[in-house]
Amino acid sequence: MKRCIIVGGGHAGAEAAFELRKKGWQGEIVLISAESYLPYHRPPISKTYLTGETPLKRLYIKPAAAYEKANICIKLTTKVVDIKPLEHTVTLDSGELLTYDKLILCTGCSSRKLTVPGAELDNVFSIRTLDDIEHIARTLGSNQPPKHIVMIGGGYIGLETAASFKKLGHHVTILERSSRILNRIAAEPIAAHITKLHQAQGVNIFTDKSVTALTGEHAVQAVYCSEGESFKADIVVIGVGAEPNTCLANYAGLQTKQGRIEVNQQGKTSVPDIYAAGDCTIGIEPFSGQNTTLESVPSAVQQAKMVAATICEVPQPQIQVPWFWSDIFDCKLQIAGLYQGYDTVIERVYNCDSKSYWYVKSHKIIAVTCINCPSDFQAGKKILKENITISLSELKNVVNPIIPNTSPVPA
Amino acid sequence: MLKITFIQHDGETIETEVEPGMSIMQAAIENLVEGIEGECGGSGSCATCHCYLSEQWSDKVTQPDNNESQMLEMVNDTTAFSRLSCQVKITKEHNGLSVTLPESQY
Ligand SMILES: Cc1cc2nc3c(=O)[nH]c(=O)nc-3n(C[C@H](O)[C@H](O)[C@H](O)COP(=O)(O)OP(=O)(O)OC[C@H]3O[C@@H](n4cnc5c(N)ncnc54)[C@H](O)[C@@H]3O)c2cc1C
Ligand code: FES
Numbered sequence: 325m326k327r328c329i330i331v332g333g334g335h336a337g338a339e340a341a342f343e344l345r346k347k348g349w350q351g352e353i354v355l356i357s358a359e360s361y362l363p364y365h366r367p368p369i370s371k372t373y374l375t376g377e378t379p380l381k382r383l384y385i386k387p388a389a390a391y392e393k394a395n396i397c398i399k400l401t402t403k404v405v406d407i408k409p410l411e412h413t414v415t416l417d418s419g420e421l422l423t424y425d426k427l428i429l430c431t432g433c434s435s436r437k438l439t440v441p442g443a444e445l446d447n448v449f450s451i452r453t454l455d456d457i458e459h460i461a462r463t464l465g466s467n468q469p470p471k472h473i474v475m476i477g478g479g480y481i482g483l484e485t486a487a488s489f490k491k492l493g494h495h496v497t498i499l500e501r502s503s504r505i506l507n508r509i510a511a512e513p514i515a516a517h518i519t520k521l522h523q524a525q526g527v528n529i530f531t532d533k534s535v536t537a538l539t540g541e542h543a544v545q546a547v548y549c550s551e552g553e554s555f556k557a558d559i560v561v562i563g564v565g566a567e568p569n570t571c572l573a574n575y576a577g578l579q580t581k582q583g584r585i586e587v588n589q590q591g592k593t594s595v596p597d598i599y600a601a602g603d604c605t606i607g608i609e610p611f612s613g614q615n616t617t618l619e620s621v622p623s624a625v626q627q628a629k630m631v632a633a634t635i636c637e638v639p640q641p642q643i644q645v646p647w648f649w650s651d652i653f654d655c656k657l658q659i660a661g662l663y664q665g666y667d668t669v670i671e672r673v674y675n676c677d678s679k680s681y682w683y684v685k686s687h688k689i690i691a692v693t694c695i696n697c698p699s700d701f702q703a704g705k706k707i708l709k710e711n712i713t714i715s716l717s718e719l720k721n722v723v724n725p726i727i728p729n730t731s732p733v734p735a
Numbered sequence: 736m737l738k739i740t741f742i743q744h745d746g747e748t749i750e751t752e753v754e755p756g757m758s759i760m761q762a763a764i765e766n767l768v769e770g771i772e773g774e775c776g777g778s779g780s781c782a783t784c785h786c787y788l789s790e791q792w793s794d795k796v797t798q799p800d801n802n803e804s805q806m807l808e809m810v811n812d813t814t815a816f817s818r819l820s821c822q823v824k825i826t827k828e829h830n831g832l833s834v835t836l837p838e839s840q841y
Contacts, residue, residue, distance in 0.1 A: 382757070622774055622781070699808050702805065706809045
């Protein structure tokens with residue numbers, strides 16, 4: 325019987341396994357994951373899981389019974405340590421050798437380490453896995469007095485995590501190296517809005533702060549920045565981005581670019597019978613035509629679907645508009661499309677808490693970012709997907725619906 | 736345990752037993768009911784968990800909040816009984832609830 329091995333049990337790995345079955349793969353499916361949990365939803369770990377609102381059993385993408393039903397063999401707490409493409413084998417950390425007919429790499433990313441003195445002290449954490457959150461939760465304890473938490477990095481994960489800590493009643497400070505937060509995913513006005521939101525809730529945000537050292541006896545006690553400034557810290561959480569796990573790909577001799585596995589539009593790598601999906605890849609994003617990595621759940625899921633379709637030799641899934649969300653305090657941030665390369669931004673303001681920013685390139689909408697405005701997000705996605713032309717000069721005017729002849733403005 | 740019935744677009748009926756407290760989406764996923772994607776894991780951000788409540792049940796569950804109503808606006812094939820299944824919590828009053836699933840979530 326043929327065997328497809330999937331390395332990595334994150335969003336891409338889990339989706340690939342179930343999609344293979346759905347699309348008609350008759351052979352064995354073996355899903356190998358280094359983590360000790362069944363594949364789970366990663367986004368809530370910095371949000372409602374950290375705050376205790378979502379219990380563990382609600383995080384799993386599918387229950388154990390679903391793997392049984394689909395006849396997917398899942399090996400947890402198991403790492404693939406080598407790939408031999410000519411022999412078509414993978415080596416597990418137990419020493420076991422498995423042969424494959426098809427191999428899918430869904431190894432995702434790991435948190436980027438902070439390379440400053442003191443980074444190895446106790447109570448310095450990253451945020452990528454459930455285990456990371458468990459360690460943080462254990463250190464915070466329950467019903468303990470509030471702690472001083474310093475969050476290094478003002479990306480969306482840092483901001484979400486800071487908001488969750490604040491909800492739990494701690495003193496939270498965010499240190500960002502560049503001149504503003506959310507530099508990578510959102511334009512200036514959004515960053516300004518999110519900054520205000522944090523400040524209103526009592527989170528301190530300092531920009532242009534380059535961390536030079538962490539100090540403390542065994543556990544961290546303070547964070548030092550380049551101008552000698554220091555911040556008291558019982559706990560430090562590092563959110564300075566993620567690095568693709570491409571060690572295996574390098575062993576197998578796969579072509580990489582910017583440290584990620586290069587894939588074509590069918591999810592094939594440069595080596596026969598090896599495919600890749602999710603955060604560890606780089607390739608042409610079908611909607612925008614940009615050569616990029618999106619590091620988002622919808623993109624990981626879509627890429628996994630593409631790979632499954634390729635392996636099962638069935639038509640590719642419909643192209644999706646790239647999108648993303650983040651929940652910070654009570655603010656829902658939703659983004660559709662890719663805003664890079666815009667020449668104009670049009671603002672549509674319902675009130676100070678609810679607005680959307682439309683990115684235009686050569687008179688065409690290429691993306692929209694929405695703050696507490698799901699209706700604009702949905703309209704934006706539809707406009708992008710169906711290539712609908714709307715009047716840009718009327719877009720500002722919230723009295724009119726965005727797409728003519730659709731339901732009116734949000735309440 | 737409560738009895739919840741899922742009716743697929745092709746008419747297939749799946750009877751499930753669920754604990755009160757979970758959402759309709761979670762009930763579907765835990766009982767291996769196909770047809771709900773739930774990409775955002777239930778945070779009301781993706782609208783890939785669309786379902787239809789039967790008329791008799793639609794007013795016996797919590798009503799959609801502003802976010803959910805807005806998300807539903809552009810979803811394909813909505814009716815007056817459309818809901819995002821991750822936003823409907825099942826409580827002990829809902830024994831016998833029945834839910835129909837759409838043809839596609841995209
Ligand atoms: C805290 C946090 C919040 C996020 N919030 C959002 C959000 O709100 N919206 C959104 O769209 N995206 C969000 N993301 C991003 C999203 O989670 C990722 O884009 C997504 O998880 C990518 O899926 P993946 O399968 O490619 O990789 P991952 O989910 O990283 O999974 C990779 C898996 O492979 C395993 N692995 C790696 N190497 C090996 C090996 N050699 N052998 C065996 N197993 C291996 C890893 O242990 C891991 O389990 C968030 C991410 C984080 C960390
Ligand atoms: S699961 Fe995403 S909106 Fe319900």
